[in-house]
Amino acid sequence: MAKVAMTVKILELAGKRWAIMPEKDYKRLAAHAGEKGDWPALPKPDAQGNFPAVEYARASLARKIIKARRQAGLTQVELARRAAIRPETLNRLEKGKTTPDTATIAKIERALETAQAGEE
Numbered sequence: 001m002a003k004v005a006m007t008v009k010i011l012e013l014a015g016k017r018w019a020i021m022p023e024k025d026y027k028r029l030a031a032h033a034g035e036k037g038d039w040p041a042l043p044k045p046d047a048q049g050n051f052p053a054v055e056y057a058r059a060s061l062a063r064k065i066i067k068a069r070r071q072a073g074l075t076q077v078e079l080a081r082r083a084a085i086r087p088e089t090l091n092r093l094e095k096g097k098t099t100p101d102t103a104t105i106a107k108i109e110r111a112l113e114t115a116q117a118g119e120e
Contacts, residue, residue: 027073039066040096058096065108066094072115082111 009020040059043052069079076094080087085107092098093108100108 027071030070030073039063039094054099055096058099061100061105062094062096065090068112068116069094072112074112074115079108079111079115082115083107 006025043055080090
């Protein structure tokens with residue numbers, strides 16, 4: 001992860017220390033918090049070093065959707081509602097179980113762009 005400067009203010013309230021930061025920084029940190037284990041693993045290469053294309057594409061797309069959704073501060077249900085798709089569909093996409101059609105990708109992309117534009 002690239003090093004990013006953040007503005008953080010430490011406050012003490014009722015004997016506890018609190019870190020206060022801009023919401024945008026918090027969302028970025030929260031989006032990266034689960035990167036290590038809660039998204040689809042990329043498939044292993046075969047003996048010649050080739051990756052299975054479909055499985056790799058599914059896992060890669062799933063990771064991009066998860067990251068963008070988290071950065072926008074949305075749950076799966078919220079993103080699915082905004083994209084006008086079923087939550088089960090988004091869940092399967094984020095698990096790398098299915099390959100979406102271009103219309104579904106476009107709906108998700110528009111919903112994420114709208115959500116991210118609303119936070120600024």
